[in-house]
Amino acid sequence: MTVVTYSEAWRSGLREEMNKDASIFVMGTDLQERGGHFSQVKGLAEEFGPERIRDTPISESAMVAAGVGSAMLGARPIIDLNFMDFAYGAMDEIINQAAKIRYMFGADLPLIIRATAGIALFGPQHNNSFESLFAAIPGLSVAVPYRPYDVKGLLKTSLRGSDPVIFIMHKKLTGAKGEIAGEDVFIPFGKARIAAEGSDVLIVTYGYSVEVASKAAELMKTEGVSVEVMDLRTVYPIDYEMVLQRAQDIGRVIVADEAPLFGSITGEIASTISEKLHSSLKAPVLRIGAKRVPIGANPQLVSASIPNVEDYQAAIRKVLTF
Amino acid sequence: MTEPGQAKDFLSQMILIREFETIAEGLTLRGKVPGGMHNSSGQEAVAVGVMAALKDEDAIASTHRSHHHSIARGMSTQSMMAELFTKSTGCSRGRGGSMHLVDLSRNYFGGNGIVGAGVSIAMGLALGIHILKKNSIAVGFMGDGAINTGRTWESINMAVIWNLPLLIVIDNNQYAVETFMDRVTGGKDFVARAKSFGMSAEVIDGQNVEEVYEATARARERILAGEGPQLINAVTYRYFGHNVGEVGKYRTQEEISDWKSNKDPIDNWISNLLAKKMITEDEISEIRENAKLEIGKAVEFAEASPFPDTNTVADDVDSGSLLRQL
Incomplete structure (x- = not known):
């Protein structure tokens, strides 16, 4: 098995699935040059181009709405908010729109909102725990992986699914190393x-x-x-x-x-x-x-x-x- | 000038919408529509003119006041009325109600209870069209009230920088619930605001169905020619209160009477067609009769339909797709 960091595991799963499915794309701030604030998509803009690794303005509400609309149309968007703390600026789009679209309209909504969260340093507004908030919303599923192996496996399952996912990665684990599995390993949600x-x-x-x-x-x-x-x-x-x-x-x-x-x-x-x-x-x-x-x-x-x-x-x- | 067949279609659809709303208003007052509804009477020409210029493959997202958009898109009035009654045969299976009429088979991605949300989602639909390389446009309806919510401008900015195939139509009845827009809108000029974001925009008479149709057709052509997102501010008027049964003092009777008597989209279109001898009084009577019959059947269907089985209450929260071992 390959040993990679937590962030590289995200990149690995993303790359494999993006190679298989042209409808997968990522949008967020500082993705193309910087590779995201946690290097989570580093190098992917060169590989897949600016259409599929899209830099956005700092407009969280519009980012998530863009994800909701494009997912209803049949694309597979990943909204990368970098810091989950910024999700507060898109709460209506997440809770009143993404989470309820299937119940109201019967539509598939293969939308992933990824960000880093958890408690480290840098003050009150960049250190929040979101698990209970999002898990309490009917319609949302919430991934909180610890190992690189599970980052990759849960991401791959999310990218084959048809429901909105909140994907929370812990900032203190960004550089933590661990094994990841190959292309064919998918980890289902709800399995401890x-x-x-x-x-x-x-x-x-x-x-x-x-x-x-x-x-x-x-x-x-x-x-x-x-x-x-x-x-x-x-x-x-x-x-x-x-x-x-x-x-x-x-x-x-x-x-x-x-x-x-x-x-x-x-x-x-x-x-x-x-x-x-x-x-x-x-x-x-x-x-x-x-x-x-x-x-x-x-x-x-x-x-x-x-x-x-x-x-x-x-x-x-x-x-x-x- | 619109050709005669289409001219009559415009009239039939506007009369059908007016009939639907008139009957639905009464049924709501009788308690048949849980929660109430938002009557679009007076705004028919905006819906009919826009939808007539769109193609089947175009994708639409709408607002909390969207019965007229739904009918003009060709939705079944039976499934709409059943949804107002929150029956299981309704277009949203009794889960959405009046504000969330939907028809995915018509690329009609539903009404929305949150002001500004529909236009933001339409921006996402436009992004989806771009990503999936489709040859179509997305249309987002918004009310005038949405001109002052931040997400509208976040979305417009994103549509402009990405040159997305997005048409925004402001179904501008001039009142955000009971607040006259001029009182709460800096600069007062929606078109100027949109242009300052680098977007093409124009104001039109939303009571003139032909003008709405032509403006929409032009905007669609420009979008498909790669000229970027477009905005149409269609000025119109709502005859009833914001929600059923509301009688406000925020508008004078003179103002309401003036719009009803002198600017009614249906009356004016009839006068226009009669003057040009494009329709006869008999044909108009037949159109009115057909509308009554259709809406009568819609009510019968809604009345006869069952309520949702409460055993299904937890169905479709999610699809279970993430639980599968792939």
């Missing part, structure tokens, strides 16, 4: 995977938090605790079959991410596990998440806002006390 096997505690998570959870799992081995880490890969749909099966098998569950706990995806998953499995669990379902605050510019404030590996270890120890 086990990132690390374990038997005492289950952590259900996704995106960059898979890394933090995996570190915590490794550290807990010295305390004789075996932690399983589940990577959801998509937060809509959620692979409840696997979540509930492993929750039942293990009996002690933590649901974790870096979004504010209030109104988060972790609340949705924890309540579902509790409703379905309350009598067979050994402990209440715990959650790990961020404080309900904007993300400040100061790195110490950032650390104080979101969970770290010690928070994971503390939660693991706590869930074992019941």
Whole structure:
């Protein structure tokens, strides 16, 4: 298998599918010369030309509308917003248009909105968690890959589908390396995977938090605790079959991410596990998440806002006390 | 000058629209149309003139007030009326209602409940035409109210820089719900605004079906000749309130009467055709009778149709395409 970065995995899947399907095109700011703000399409403008790697003005609303209209006509647009934070400027097009077109009109809408998100540095307006917002909108499917392998496989599935996809890539993973599969590997939405096997505690998570959870799992081995880490890969749909099966098998569950706990995806998953499995669990379902605050510019404030590996270890120890 | 067959078609369609709206208004007041509807009476010539100049392959996106566009595009009045009743046989299966009439088989990509959204989506349709190398144009209708929403100008700018095959038609009834446009529009001149974005634009009499038709045909030719997106500001007037049953004080009775008595698109077209001896009184009576019959059948169809099966409520949220293992 080939080893590439998270961003290169996007490029790899995109290139393969663009070679097969002339109706696929990408639009966004700074794509042609710069290759996107995360190098996600670097080199593709030379390969496919400016018609298929299109530079746009800073007009998020028009970008997404252009995607909605061209997708209804039969093209396969990818809107690359670079930073998902800019999606707030196109919310009507995403939520009131893209998400509802099939229900209202019965039309296919093969539209992908890709951007980088998650918590790193550079202040409140470039550090947001969008998973619960978009996953809550009927009609949208939401990919949140952790590994390059899943970036490529989920992108390829999205490009063969006929429904709108919000594709969220975590900014801290941009340069992370990993294996990718060849041309014929497609990863369906709604299928989780086990990132690390374990038997005492289950952590259900996704995106960059898979890394933090995996570190915590490794550290807990010295305390004789075996932690399983589940990577959801998509937060809509959620692979409840696997979540509930492993929750039942293990009996002690933590649901974790870096979004504010209030109104988060972790609340949705924890309540579902509790409703379905309350009598067979050994402990209440715990959650790990961020404080309900904007993300400040100061790195110490950032650390104080979101969970770290010690928070994971503390939660693991706590869930074992019941 | 329009040839006689087409001249009569214009009249038939305008009368059919007026009949549809008149009957639908009454049915809405009787509670048959959940949520209400936006009556287009008075604006028939804009819809009929534009649609007559378009081809089947052209793609259209419309607004919240779009019954007239839908009928002029040739949609079935039965499936439209059933949709107003939110029946399962409606064009949007009872999911869209009056604001979201659609007919994908006619490249009619639906009405839209959000002001300015239709014209933005039409820009996307034009991009799709360009990407897929089709020989057609996209048409986006907007109301005058959409002249002051940001997305309209984002979309116009994008259409201009990419030279997209887009025609924008402002179905300009002069009031954004109850707000007279001059009160809220900087510069007041829609055409000048469009031109400042590098777009060809003209203002026309939206009550004159022939003028609308000819302006649209010219704009379509220019677009296909590669001259870039075009805008037509068709000035018209809405006879009823914004939504059914609304009686506002924002317009004087004199103003409304003046438009109805002196500028009615149907009356003026009839006078024109009679003066030129292109139609007889008998033919006009027959057209009116046919419209009544057709809309009567549409109401019968809507009444007799079942409501959607509530077991299907979760169908078509998405297609399930992403769940498949390829």
